[in-house]
Amino acid sequence: MKLAGDNWRVASDPETRSRSSLAAAHAFTLIEIMIVVGLIAILMSVSIPAFVSAQNKQPMRTALQGVMEACATARAQAILRGSMVELRIRPQDYTFDVAPTGASPSPSSGGARPEPKAGDGHAVFSVKLPTEVGIEELAINFQLLKDAEAVGVRFRPNGTSDEFTVVLRSLHGELRKITLDPVTARADYEVMR
Numbered sequence: 436m437k438l439a440g441d442n443w444r445v446a447s448d449p450e451t452r453s454r455s456s457l458a459a460a461h462a463f464t465l466i467e468i469m470i471v472v473g474l475i476a477i478l479m480s481v482s483i484p485a486f487v488s489a490q491n492k493q494p495m496r497t498a499l500q501g502v503m504e505a506c507a508t509a510r511a512q513a514i515l516r517g518s519m520v521e522l523r524i525r526p527q528d529y530t531f532d533v534a535p536t537g538a539s540p541s542p543s544s545g546g547a548r549p550e551p552k553a554g555d556g557h558a559v560f561s562v563k564l565p566t567e568v569g570i571e572e573l574a575i576n577f578q579l580l581k582d583a584e585a586v587g588v589r590f591r592p593n594g595t596s597d598e599f600t601v602v603l604r605s606l607h608g609e610l611r612k613i614t615l616d617p618v619t620a621r622a623d624y625e626v627m628r
Contacts, residue, residue, distance in 0.1 A: 494567035501562035506622035529564035596620035
């Protein structure tokens with residue numbers, strides 16, 4: 436049988452008191468758990484729209500990178516081969532192909548005339564725009580050619596090219612204008628929207 440004094444002794448025992456306070460110090464209260472859940476909800480509500488927005492911009496980035504790489508490849512191939520290379524564009528298919536023309540530079544340009552190699556005329560690089568991206572405008576040497584079946588931008592071995600402008604539009608309303616500097620044949624882009 437326990438006496439009232441025994442209960443007092445148990446509660447005042449330092450070892451028992453430290454074990455019970457130690458157990459209470461390691462537990463989470465309901466309020467602490469609810470605060471953590473609330474913070475996670477706030478972080479998710481902020482980060483999900485940013486993630487979705489980043490995913491919506493991916494097709495335009497892919498298209499922009501592909502066209503810029505096609506222009507750089509055409510320029511490099513023309514210089515390395517010592518002959519004209521063409522960036523062939525099929526606006527209806529949204530494809531860009533880099534292919535040697537086999538044409539040697541004219542004697543007035545002072546370049547060497549290498550022999551055509553096997554496989555010349557076949558694409559050395561190809562890119563197709565993602566389905567979410569289309570061609571809004573296409574101009575070569577200041578002629579609008581968006582509705583043409585196939586067009587070509589010539590890159591010369593001396594590092595020059597035709598004048599070229601293409602505007603890409605995504606389904607999300609993004610517009611990117613890619614231009615080619617005819618003196619250096621280097622591509623640059625501009626964010627229009």
